Amino acid sequence: MKAYVYGTSGAAVTDIPKPAPKGTQVLVKVHACGLNRADIGMTKGHVHGSAGGVGTVLGMEWAGEVAELGPEAKGVKVGDRIMGSGAAAFAEYTLADHGRIFRAPSNMNFDEAATLPVALATMHNAVVTNGGLQPGQSVMIQGASSGVGLMAMQIAKLKGASLVVGSSTDAYRRGRLKEFGADLAVDSSDPGWVDQVLKATNGQGVDLIVDQVSGKVASQNLAATRIKGRIVNVGRLGGARAEFNFDLHAARRIHYIGVTFRTRTIEEIREIFDEVRKDIWGAVESRKLQLPIDKVYKFDDIGKAFEHMEANKHLGKIVVTL
Template sequence: MKAYIYGANGAEIADVAKPTPKGTQVLVRVRACGLNRADLGMTKGHAHGSAGGVGTVLGMEWAGEIAELGPDVKGVKVGDKVMGSGAGAFAEYTLADHGRLFHAPSNMNFDEACTLPIAITTMHNAVVTVGGLQAGQSVMIQGASSGVGLMAMQIAKFKGAKLVVGSSTDATRRARLKEFGADLAVDSSDAGWVDQVLQATSGEGVDLIVDQVSGKVASQNLKATRIKGRIVNVGRLGGTHADFNFDLHAARRIHYIGVTFRTRTIEEIRDIFDAVRKDIWPAVESRKLQLPIDKVFAFDDIGKAFEHMEANKHLGKIVVTL
């Protein structure tokens, strides 16, 4: 089958063996894939958890049809239209655990469906399950113009947040954040953003920050979070190491929690998918929670899709179709 791999000469399209499902795995005929920031690093040879390196089939997010079932699969059948996440998505066929996929709504095409699995699972977990957002509370999303960031703001609004703050360092994208639920949009590269957040919260700070940036905003986040508030660290696009004000962290008694799919067991991941189905799936089906598609590329042009991502001028998801 045709696949986009990291080979000896870098990322390239190659012919590889079609995988065979085992146990609780299904084989999916992939029709569309969503690009994510972690994919960009892996095209350059970087590891993402245990994945990466020469011979790796790249990609983490897809939509398609079930082509074959492993012997222990439950809840789906051959021919079902599904969407999900997992390794090896940029290929004609991929494997997925039966608990790590959703039935794609009938009112969505494959391009639309492939934009959602990572965003809705990552941010429902960060905002609701781990972040504990309650109706009437305030939340800030650092890195709000990414696909997962746009979804985080929508989920926060859907769950009844009274104030949603989104950050973006790009003026054009920052101006559009209100379309996706932001009541206040700030530039996190400008140190004045903390004062803006404090002013919007009567000097107290927000109840919850979901941080995809980290790096230099880590200590600024502490100043912008209320006493006994929460910070959920989801991403580190601004750097994995930086100054951290431990005294401020202690004084404000902030719960600082790190999350990632990379070290979760399949049982934990299944629980996250189940939580989405039970809590917000009707809003996905009704298109209340959705992401814009920035641009669609044919699979043969996947290299151009990554060039588009690296230019960092897009808003919404970049999709590749097979």
């Protein structure tokens, strides 16, 4: 089967054996894949969690059909339309744990379904489970123009946020954030953004920041968060190390929470998928929660898809079809 594999000369489409499901695994005939920021590093040989390096089939998000079931797999049958996340997504066939998949709604095509699993699982966990957002509270999404950022704003609105602030350093994308739930859009590369947030919250700061940027905005986030507020550290696109104002952190008594899928057990991931199904799945089926597709590429042109992502001019998801 065809797969996008990182080799000694870089990432390329090549032929590899089709995998066979074991235990609770499902074999998926992949029809579409969604690109994610973490994929960029892996195309250059970086390790992401336990995956990466020479011989790695790349990708972490897909939509397709159940082709075969492992002996302990439950909840789906051959032929079901599903979408999910997990390693080795960029291939004609991939394996997925039966608890790490969603049924693809009948009103979605595979391209649309492939945009959702990572964003739904990541941001429901960040905004609701770890962020503890309550109706009437205010929230800021740092890095709001990414696919997961756009989903975070929508989930915040769905859960009754009174104020949603989204950040983007790109003027065009910043101008479109209101289409996805932002009441205020700020430029996080301009230090004045903190004052904008404080003004919008009567000087108090937001109840919750979901941070995909970190780096130089880390201490600014502290200043923009209300006393006893929460910051959920989801990503580090602005850098994994920076100065941190520990005194401000203590003075504002902020709960600073780190999350990642890289160190979660499969049992923890199954629970996250279950929470999405229980809490917001009706909004997914009604298309209230959805993501725009920026561009679709054929699988043989996956290299061009990554060039488009690295140019960093897209809004929404980049999808590759098989």
